[in-house]
Amino acid sequence: MPEFTAKQYNDYYAGAGKKDYSAPYESSIYIKIWRDVYIRLRPYKSILDLGCGTGQFAEGIPSIVDYMGVDFSSVAIEQAKQRNKYFKFTCDDVFSAISKINLGKYEVVVMLEFLEHIWDDLRLMNQIKGKRYIASVPNFMSDTHVRYFSSEHEVLEKYKNSEITTIQTYKIDDRNKIFLFGNIP
Template identity: 35%
Template sequence: MKKPQNHTTYDEMFSKGGEQAPYQLPYFLSCYYPMYLAVLDVLKRTGSSRVLEVGCGTGGLAHLLKDRYPVEYIGIDFSSVAVEKAIKRTNNPDSFLVADALSPELYNSNLSTIVCTEVLEHIPQDLKLVELWPEGTHCICSVPNYDSQYHERFFKDEAEVIERYGELIEIDRIDRIKKPILENIAISNLLRHLRWNRYRPGRLLELLGFGDFDKVGGWFVFSGQRPSRKSSNH
């Protein structure tokens, strides 16, 4: 049974750090690290200078950008707990805002890039959200290929991603990023699990990153530009 999507649900989740606490970990030890790297790759490729992150969570991606690709950055999230943790993580209170992503006043034509990862699958009004983003803005998003009690939807393949978002974003790239089996990808934790599963060859392969994308789960990271109203059917 899916949990209702509200502030309390996510405040509680972020307070606890999530299952096995990935939201508390340094970004480079989190299972989300491979996905963050995929986003970073697109930002570098497109030369983005200003980033608005919609659904910044506890600031993992923001921290990575601060360390590896400094840009003009603002992160928003509707969870005050997440924003507090993001500020503490990055020591940058001016870069984060508690806000409803469906508020039109958040978006203006001066935006260079909108990053929206681990968000669209959680909200019923995902299409309405994307429609608020200004035309010409470059967008980098992720959606999962696996279900969860928190997910409104998930996607089996690239065609389903294009079917849902292709008229709202001129998608020019979709990457499959496998989700690590472990929430904490520290070498010490990996070695511990390799030892525990030394007689389970299938599990060993998954732990080492050789598992099948459709089986172990992951994300479709897609990017492109918001079309002008003239070229959009919306």
């Protein structure tokens, strides 16, 4: 399956995805996971969010945090800027953005529901090697996904060179799960 293009994501966020991703973060199907992520992120004062989409997750981040969200959908970034006035957002490909920004400025990298959308996920993980990070991936396929994972073991195997120290499974509904993993407690 090919990756979605920026135009396809723009169309998605302006159309079918608008309902789900323009709602307040508290009503997201991911809120249970995000609450745990917010707790894990409390010690960090600077966060780089790769694949931030519409900034829905960022709504739960305290405004005193130095936060930057990156996404290549201009529609998603405009929505993110509208809902999060205190944070910085940039419309760019994540690989390009990482080469332009000072990665060392950010204490932690967040990649929630993003890695399954790109074929070059291992390249990205290599580019953030040595950084604190937290990421999530699903156990289900979608039109926008290039892969999914059936178990924690598959996640650990795929990202075995990514310094994973913690992994946890969250049920979204009767069939769907999200695997949250990374190297922050």
